[in-house]
Amino acid sequence: NLSTETKEMIEQLDQSLMDGRYPIRLRNDEAVFELEQDRVFNDNWVFIGHESEIPEPGDYARRYIGGSDPFIFTRDEDGNVQVLFDSCGHRGTKLCRAEQGNTSHFRCPYHGWTYNNKGELVGVTFKHEAYKEIDPDEWKLPKPAKVDSYAGLVFATMNPDSPSLEEHLGDMKWYIDMNFKFPTNGMEVYGEPYRYVLPVDWKQPCENFGGDDYHISTTHQSAIEGGLISEIWHWDEGPYGGLAERVHTHFEELPEMGHSFAAGMIGEDYSPFYGYDEEIHDCFSAENISQEQYDLARRSVVNIGTIFPNLSFIQVGKGTGSNDSGFLCLRQWQPRAPGETELWSWVLVPKDAPEEQKRKINNVALSSFTPAGNWEQDDLAVWDGITEAAGSTVAKRQGVETSYEMGLGNMSNTEIHDEWPGPGVCYNNHYQEGYGRWFHRRWQEEITKEPLPEGAE
Ligand code: FES
Ligand code: FE
Structure with a gap:
């Protein structure tokens, strides 16, 4: 929980900075950290990687938003950059097990659901016995609200209301x-x-x-x-x-x-x-x-x-x-x-x-x-x-x-x-x-x- 003292520090920060002062507590506080995850990192454009890291279709690298939200940074078969939430729609385990590589599909190591590199669910293990009527469209991998690049630098934001990357930079x-x-x-x-x-x-x-x-x-x-x-x-x-x-x-x-x-x-x-x-x-x-x-x-x-x-x-x-x-x-x-x-x-x-x-x-x-x-x-x-x-x-x-x-x-x-x-x-x-x-x-x-x-x- 945000302490009363820390809350005041945040509310008065503009005044403190104008006076040339900064409360050091804001650099190591559990509640501040949680607010940052939510309001700074999940709500703003953050860097994902450089286009040259994934030059060919199928190239991928593991990335994080806010330090610990897992994403796959990849180039799909049409040559477009994709940023996919790295968590299987079935039970949620991580699909991507290597730091970087090249693949056309990500197959879940738990029960084998398979996604293409656009994040679409294209394979369900024992589908006819287990999931006959499943609608794959409901189980696509989540993506950031916006992904864009500038001068080779790729950024993503989870916030649909973020301004364009052009404006942010x-x-x-x-x-x-x-x-x-x-x-x-x-x-x-x-x-x-x-x-x-x-x-x-x-x-x-x-x-x-x-x-x-x-x-x-x-x-x-x-x-x-x-x-x-x-x-x-x-x-x-x-x-x-x-x-x-x-x-x-x-x-x-x-x-x-x-x-x-x-x-x-x-x-x-x-x-x-x-x-x-x-x-x-x-x-x-x-x-x-x-x-x-x-x-x-x-x-x-x-x-x-x-x-x-x-x-x-x-x-x-x-x-x-x-x-x-x-x-x-x-x-x-x-x-x-x-x-x-x-x-x-x-x-x-x-x-x-x-x-x-x-x-x-x-x-x-x-x-x-x-x-x-x-x-x-x-x-x-x-x-x-x-x-x-x-x-x-x-x-x-x-x-x-x-x-x-x-x-x-x-x-x-x-x-x-x-x-x-x-x-x-x-x-x-x-x-x-x-x-x-x-x-x-x-x-x-x-x-x-x-x-x-x-x-x-
Ligand atoms: Fe991925 Fe079960 S957790 S298939
Ligand atoms: Fe230095």
């Missing part, structure tokens, strides 16, 4: 394009997604990947000093200090509210085309994006973003150490339990790159963002401490708050970037926590769109 598409439409023939997933469970609330990494550059010089200090990751991450010092142009964009209006984007850019000579090897620079062009997007993409050393609710991307340029190519990852933060998230992480490569380049990009990505990666280890080491404090009775009873004041009032030197060609509210440096405040504001919008249940003691 809104102006955030401009930033998605910079990564997914910059390569003339698009990006494709390389290998299978990495998955692992983190002892952290899903909102924490969503926010971190929406623009937390503030942690780089401390959390990742030893990796920078040890030469494992690039010296450019010394934003204000080192050989490139002062040259970096840093921007930070978020959205304050619906439907884009909650999405955010941040980028660091240097002159073209440092890491052009996201630091990919020169031999694949001709994979990229301004054919599907504007000249402004192309110019920014060419100079970007890093760009990251979060698409509400739980999809992030990170495009990192070439650095030192093992990081000798650019790479792009998609990362989905799947809520599994209060204070527990399963990370799904995909590596993407330009479709037209030669195999040996794709392998190299994949290796660099895996040595950066996996549990053993140069970056990820550091992040994991700090996030779990948040969960412990958030789940405490002190956090609930005293309403312990954390600071979100950066960039508010006179707190930092950020200014609105007047000349920024992209959409959203753009600030001219990274010392700005607008991305976090507006992510949580959107969260509040979703959680309170219906009255909250009565608080219990």
Whole structure:
């Protein structure tokens, strides 16, 4: 049950955020978790997968909405993408027993009912003896209310009243394009997604990947000093200090509210085309994006973003150490339990790159963002401490708050970037926590769109 204290925290969240404060309890609370499953994940567009994961009819992969609702992501015999609830209409067991593969039909392991990859029931075991008059139309696999894709990214929503995907992504598409439409023939997933469970609330990494550059010089200090990751991450010092142009964009209006984007850019000579090897620079062009997007993409050393609710991307340029190519990852933060998230992480490569380049990009990505990666280890080491404090009775009873004041009032030197060609509210440096405040504001919008249940003691 939602406690009275927690209910108040949710109701007052807009005011708290405006004051630069966030009640930490909202990151580890059973009743909040349940509300999120219902109102955030079952009611909004969520990422399912990339089209390139299922290129041929019959290809499939297992996916989850809200972390634990099972779905099959597949391409039917007509070549259309399908998202099917993975539960047999007879007793409800899971039909899909492998992570990925190719099949024209899913046969239930319990009593053998068989479905095609449009979700239609096409076979009932001992039908004439057991189910003579069964109407197969009544027993199709349930599907999300809407499935749609943008730039190869497939999303689904269980809510028939959701706006179109086009509207949900809104102006955030401009930033998605910079990564997914910059390569003339698009990006494709390389290998299978990495998955692992983190002892952290899903909102924490969503926010971190929406623009937390503030942690780089401390959390990742030893990796920078040890030469494992690039010296450019010394934003204000080192050989490139002062040259970096840093921007930070978020959205304050619906439907884009909650999405955010941040980028660091240097002159073209440092890491052009996201630091990919020169031999694949001709994979990229301004054919599907504007000249402004192309110019920014060419100079970007890093760009990251979060698409509400739980999809992030990170495009990192070439650095030192093992990081000798650019790479792009998609990362989905799947809520599994209060204070527990399963990370799904995909590596993407330009479709037209030669195999040996794709392998190299994949290796660099895996040595950066996996549990053993140069970056990820550091992040994991700090996030779990948040969960412990958030789940405490002190956090609930005293309403312990954390600071979100950066960039508010006179707190930092950020200014609105007047000349920024992209959409959203753009600030001219990274010392700005607008991305976090507006992510949580959107969260509040979703959680309170219906009255909250009565608080219990
Ligand atoms: Fe699937 Fe019985 S549970 S056929
Ligand atoms: Fe980090």
